[in-house]
Amino acid sequence: MNVHIMQSLHGKTALVTGASTGIGRVTALALAREGVRVAITARSADKLMTLAREIGPDTVVIPADLSKPQEVDGVIDAAINRLVHLDVLFANAGIYIAGDAAEGDPDEWDKLLMLNVHAVFRSINRVLPHMRKNGGGDILVTSSISAHQVIPFEPVYGASKHAVNAFLHALRQQVAGQNIRVGSIAPGTVLNELWGYTDPAEVDRKVATSEGLRSEDVSEAALFMLTRPRHVVIRDLVILPQALQL
Secondary structure: OOOOOOOOOOOOEEEEEOOOOHHHHHHHHHHHHOOOEEEEEEOOHHHHHHHHHHHOOOOEEEEOOOOOHHHHHHHHHHHHHHHOOOOEEEEOOOOOOOOOHHHOOHHHHHHHHHHHHHHHHHHHHHHHHHHHHOOOEEEEEEOOHHHOOOOOOOHHHHHHHHHHHHHHHHHHHHOOOOOEEEEEEEEOOEOOHHHOOOOHHHHHHHHHOOOOEOHHHHHHHHHHHHOOOOOOOOOEEEEOOHHHOO
């Protein structure tokens, strides 16, 4: 019987977007612990520098606002140039808006769609030629349970995640046979800044009652996906708090 050994990440490189807080931050740290050289991007230069000091001196710091198309291009170019090659793109940056459609602010929706959808599409478009040239890579995107079912109190956020999933499903078929794996990780409620949870004690309480996930729960799932043998693609990984199974 063949035993499949997990893929080592040691010596690889990764770009993590939305790395200043939450899932992006803990995933950047987790990748670094596995021997990955990491490039990190987000709007807050101060938070990125704090994270870089935790990771180590080889960290590539690229402050940027990914809601601006030209800055998406700049981040991908800078990551490839400074890392020399890019093995993993973790497109994680995003914002969250809930509420009734009739009472929403379409200008705020536009900002959400630029970051949650357009920046993901554009960063993948920019990184694909590089991965093809270098013989493959991994593209992992933070999606949401909202990409798999309609949740009535977050119509615009859910629409953004449905759009990303549709894009990834088509992309996956386009790159089949090119050693480029495309995965989506779809968590339920994550107890971090995106959802308004900043008090560690409150996070602990919600975890104790199984009402939410820690960012680390999601980063561990991301590492699991990335360390599967190359012939294995985990298309969608849905991860939910036990008390809120949908």
